[in-house]
Amino acid sequence: MMFATAMLSSQTAAVTADVALTGTGEWVANGFFYAMAVVAIVAALRMVTTKNVVHAALYLLVVLSAVAGTYIILGAEFAAATQILVYLGAIMVLLLFGVMLTRAKIGHESELDYQQRWLGALVAAGMLAVMSYSLWEAFGTDKLPVDQTPQRTQEVSDSIFSTYIVPFEALSVLLLAALIGAVVVARRD
Amino acid sequence: MFGAEETIPWIFENVWLVPALPAASFLVILFFGKRLPYKGAEVGIAAVGAAFVLALIATFTWIGDIDNAEGGDESHSEEAAVLRVDGSDGALPVVLTAEEEGDGHGGGPRGAPIVTDVEWFGIGTDANQVTLGAEDSVATESDGASSGFGISIGTLVDGQSVMLLFVVTLVSLLVHVFSTDYVHGDRRYTHYFAFLSLFTSAMLFMVLSSSTLQLIVGWELVGVCSFALIGHWWEEKPNSDAALKAFLTNRVGDVGLMVGMIILYFAADRSFDIVTINEMAVSGEIPTGTLTIAALCLMAAVMSKSGQFILHTWLPDAMAGPTPVSALIHAATMVVAGVYMIGRLYPVFFEGFAIAGSSLNAMAFIGGLTTVGGGALAFVQRDIKKVLAYSTVSQLGYMVLALGVGAYTAGMFHLFTHAFFKACLFLGAGSVSHACHHSFDMKADMGGLRKHMPITFWTFIIGTGALAGIPPLAGFWSKDEILVGAGVFPGTGGNGTYTIPFIFGMMTAAMTAAYMTRVIWLTFFGDYRGHEKPHESGPRITVPLIILASMAVVVGFLNMPSGFVKALRLPEGWAHRFEDWVEPEGVASFVGEENDFTHAKPSLALAIIATGLGITAGLAVWQYYQRLYRIDPKATEYPNGIASRNAVVGxxxxxxxxxxxxxxxxxxxxxxxxxxxxxxxxxxxxxxxxxxxxxxxxxxxxxxxxxxxxxxxxxxxxxxxxxxxxxxxxxGGILRRIQSGQVREYATLMFGAAAVLAAIFIFAV
Amino acid sequence: MFLNQFLFLAAALFCIGIYGVLVRKNGVLVLMSIELILNAVNINLVAFGAYRGDIGGQVFALFVIAVAAAEVGVGLAIVLLIYRNRRSIDVAEANLLKG
Missing domain, CATH: 1.10.150 (DNA polymerase; domain 1)
Known part of the structure; x- marks a missing residue:
């Protein structure tokens, strides 16, 4: 995990120097992004290490909000709004119910992790290393288009209901199946 | 065969209806079967019955076309028949005359496949605009290959597929009727009929497939149905084990099928089309070495599906399924899929194994080994169905042997006759067990049944006679043709001199008669050894038996040698009907004379010797049991027989x-x-x-x-x-420790492996 | 703005999520970690959508959110079932796959 943070902060330094040459708008956006990134990563790290189940849920809340922030920077407002509505509004509540119904301790619990944590950390760090290397090789210092306009909600809806209508319908069926499946699985009988 | 101005008969363009009907019935039974008055059986019977009618129409249309082509085109019918006999006139009593196919090029092509393809989907082809509504491209000869990478789905009608349409629908219909009584009151009655329908549909789909890809799909579908039906009573462990064994053993062969088909796909210039592949194999566009490798791979598939030695072990175990299923799937239809596939791609095998002018090849050897090995095992079974199962293994070996020695028509004809008499025997065994309170143990629960169930007895006798090759029953004609086809016996000619397969074939002729005599004795003669009084089965069981037995009597006459026809002063046109109908002649997608493909000449002496061998062996066994009966009417073996006296035999x-x-x-x-x-x-x-x-x-x-x-x-x-x-x-033990059951550990391994693999790809490529 | 800054953030979240899945014993916490992984994927989708000027990236991010909702629903149902049968949601105890 240290590796990940170090990698990111070195990246931060390099990028900040580069971006200084461009306009103020980008300065602001970049500053906002790095703030969000740091918040997301720190909260995520806390989420997977905390000894308190409810705290973990709350950290997840923070990560999700920060991710919604990055969507806004990328001009995906509708995705950001959905992220907040669905994730923060619905999924988080569901997870908290899960915590409650399974009577996990609210408060400290010493036995939340496996003993061999290092193995998981090793695998995660290995994946991060491989991914970072290949990302750098593939995209290097490619920039996002400067003149990009925000992708409007109308465009999103237009393409969902025209180009992507088949996946959309498939998704509806999936949701229905998941709903029935969840009821069947969790039903007491 | 059809010129551009001629139209294709309606039935050949719409032959897809035949598999579609049982498929529809499968869905109907699955969803509504339980609510119907007869629990879904009536839907299955109606659909298969309709399919049978369509198959009949197709059969007679095909026969009519062939006969017209012979008669109309060249004023060929009477003269042709005479011409054939001219090949060896005068030598009649010793050598039953054979036709000289040398006149084939004069007669023009006959029996060319009719392909009706619909583009299913394509990648990068022009014909990809509207996939579902793509127009049928009807090809008489060869333009089935699509340009670019397109996959088409369609039907291929020729003598071989029409013949199997007829066999599958007829046997399936009879088995459906038989089953309504046999599995009456079963806990999964509806499910059973649904799978019978699905099987029928899958088998017909496979039979009609116009591309190797479609063939594979059908092949796997029938495998799944076989699995489901063997394990019909899966609550008992042996049954589900048997189903699993059948499935796993078939997987081994399927690897060969896949590899072989892929080799052929690339060798035939990226075409899955069967006609194209065959044409390229015939014309030598595919190198012989490639064909040999492909044929060997496909042989593995044949070995598993058609129960060839060494992959045959699943077939006797498959008898755990209900008896009608054994009759339909594991005797008459599915197990011949391998034989059918060889016939479908016969040029590939013919060229690949260099069948012409050879004396041994992998196919003939495997077939010969199977036919003897299977026959030997049939001697020691107590279970009547197991005897029939090993007998099926043995007869399938016969078919493969026939195709292996280049006797294409003989192999197909044996497939045809075997379907009827073996289905008859299996259903007869089912009827016997129905009477004996669902036991299949010949030694413990049967004996003397001929008095109690006369219809079953006589149909079983006819089936046995046909299987043992007693003239004039069906098996005699087809078995004789195979023995002739080996080309060893003086004066038979043929594609080569296959001495070893011929010896195997002769041994089997004797063994078959012997073990079937044993079955007859143990089941129908002697004194009844069971407990409760047996009774004859009802009409829904006996009528299919009678139909199958009469088929077993008559179908042999479809392919009489012309010398025989001449000797009996029958019309000349009656000879070699089956060969005319099934074997293409002068067609670019089938081996012809330019590939040294010849027909053997039937020999009366060989027929007499083979039949004599069989009858002698049968009589010897009969004598053995007759003596035993005089010692003790209830005995099934000598109290102090050779097996208990001699340690080795024992x-x-x-x-x-x-x-x-x-x-x-x-x-x-x-x-x-x-x-x-x-x-x-x-x-x-x-x-x-x-x-x-x-x-x-x-x-x-x-x-x-x-x-x-x-x-x-x-x-x-x-x-x-x-x-x-x-x-x-x-x-070893290190790896075993990984199997801890901890999903987390599996996940760790998976992600770790993914990371390592990704690293390898990144740094190595 | 660089494309890579988003991709690196996504990669980091993804790996943290993997770590969580691998080391957490509590079923609910495993589900939360999976949400983290899905979010990382979403960032990638949206970032590539912006990079290529293609609305599809955002659309599929929305689809992933919907799928995630379904996944949590079924996942929690399974966790509840395990809890009801074993009085524990320690995924280490669910080891019926042991060979």
Whole structure:
């Protein structure tokens, strides 16, 4: 995990120097992004290490909000709004119910992790290393288009209901199946 | 055959209806079957009946076209028949005259396949605008290959597929009717009929497939249905084990099927089209070496599907399924899929194995080995269905042998006749067991049944006669043609001199009669050994038996040698009807004279010798049991027979009889696949083979031979089936520890492996 | 703005999520970690959508959110079932796959 943070902060330094040459708008956006990134990563790290189940849920809340922030920077407002509505509004509540119904301790619990944590950390760090290397090789210092306009909600809806209508319908069926499946699985009988 | 101005008969363009009907019935039974008054059986019977009617129409249309082509085009019908006889006139009593196919090029092509393809989907092809509504491209000869990478789905109608349409729909219809009584009151009655429908549909789909891809799909579908129906009574462990065994063994062959088809796809210039592949194989555009490799791969598939030695072991176990299923799937139709596939791609095998002018090849040898090995095992079974199962193995070996020696028509004809008389025998066994309170044990629960169930008895006798090759029943004609086709007997000619397959074939002719006599005696003669009084079955069981038995009597006359026809002063046109209908002639997608494809000449002497051998063997067995009966009417074997007096014979006999012994071994290895099966296998070899060899050392005998044979059989098959499991397990205790059941640990391994693999790809590429 | 800054953030979240899945014993916490992984994927989708000027990236991010909702629903149902049968949601105890 240290590796990940170090990698990111070195990246931060390099990028900040580069971006200084461009306009103020980008300065602001970049500053906002790095703030969000740091918040997301720190909260995520806390989420997977905390000894308190409810705290973990709350950290997840923070990560999700920060991710919604990055969507806004990328001009995906509708995705950001959905992220907040669905994730923060619905999924988080569901997870908290899960915590409650399974009577996990609210408060400290010493036995939340496996003993061999290092193995998981090793695998995660290995994946991060491989991914970072290949990302750098593939995209290097490619920039996002400067003149990009925000992708409007109308465009999103237009393409969902025209180009992507088949996946959309498939998704509806999936949701229905998941709903029935969840009821069947969790039903007491 | 059809010029551009001629229209294709309606039935050939719409022959897809035949498999579509049972498929629809499968869905209807599945969804509504339980609510219908007869629990879905009526839907299945109606659909298969309609399919049978369509198949009949197709059959007669085909026959009519062939006869017209012969008569109309060249004013050929009477003269042709005469011409054929001219080939060897005068020599009649010794050599039943054969036609000279040399006049084939004068007669023009006959029996060319009719392909009706619909583009299913394509990538990068122009014909990809509207996939569903794509126009039918009707090709008489060869333009079935699509440009670019397109996959088409369609039907291929020729003599071979029409013949199988007829067989499958007829036997399936009779089995459906039979089943309404036989599985009456079963806990999964509706489910049973749904799967019968699905099987029928899948089989017909496979039979009609116009591309190798479609063939594979059909092939796997029938495999799944076979699996489901063998395990119909899966609550009992042996049944589900048998189903699993059938499935796994077939997987081994399927690897060969896949590899072979892929080789052919690339070799035939990226075409899945069967006609194209065949044409390229005939014209030599595909190198012989490639064809040999492809044919060997496909042979593995044939070995598993059609129960050829060494992958045949699943077939006797498959008798765990309901008897009508055994009759339909494991005797008449599915197991001949391998034979059918050889026939479908016959040029590939013909060229690949260099059948012409040879004296032995892989196909003929495997067929010969199977036919003898299967026949030998049939002697020691107590279970009437197992005898029939090993007999099926043996007869399938006969068909493969026939195709292996280049006797295409003989192989197909044997497939045709075998379907009827073997289905008749299986259904007869079902009827017997129905009477004997669902026992199949001939020694414990049967005997003397001829007085109680006369219809079953007589149909069974007819089936047995046909199987044993007693003239004039169906099996006589087809078996004789195969023996002739080996080309060894003086004056028969043929595609080569296949001495070893011929000897195997003759041995089987004798063995078949012998073991079937044993079955007849144990089941229908002697005194009844069961407990409750047996009774004749109802009409829904006996009527299919009678129909099948009459088919077993008459179908043999479809392919009489012309010399025979002449001797009896029958119309000349009656000779070789089956060959005319089924075997294409002068067609670019089938081997012709330019590939040294010839027909053997039937020989009266050979027919007499083979039949005499069979009858002698049968009479010997009959005498054996007759003497036994005089000692003790209820006995099934001599109290102090040779098996108990002679240690060697005893050892061989015991190994053959003890089928539980083999089952133990099989399931033991499957269950122990993750617990060091190599050690077990070595141990087993020590315990059984080495001891057995020591015990029998110095005495060459049938018993010792069969001992080794039996072991090799089991060990190799099991080895192949379990190869993948064993590879992982035999690497020892370290790997075994990984199997902790902890999903988390599996996930760790998976992600770790993914990271390592990704790194390899990134840095190595 | 660089494309890579988003991709690196996503990679980091993804790996943290993997770590969580691998080391957490509590079933609910495993589900939360999976949400983290899905979010990382979403960032990638949206970032590539912006990079290529293609609305599809955002659309599929929305689809992933919907799938995630379904996944949590079924996942929690399974966790509840395990809890009801074993009085524990320690995924280490669910080891019926042991060979």
């Amino acid at each position: 050892a061989g006999h015991r190994l053959l009889v003890e089928k539980y012994y083999l089952d133990h071994l099989y399931t033991g290895i499957i269950a122990g696949a993750t617990k060091g099966p190599v050690a077990r296998l070595a141990n087993w070899i020590n315990q059984n083979v080495l001891d057995g060899i020591v015990n029998t050392a110095g005495r060459l005998s049938v018993g010792a031979g069969q001992l080794v044979y039996r072991f090799f059989d089991q060990a190799v098959v099991d080895g192949a089936v379990n190869a993948s499991g064993r590879t992982a397990a035999s690497s």
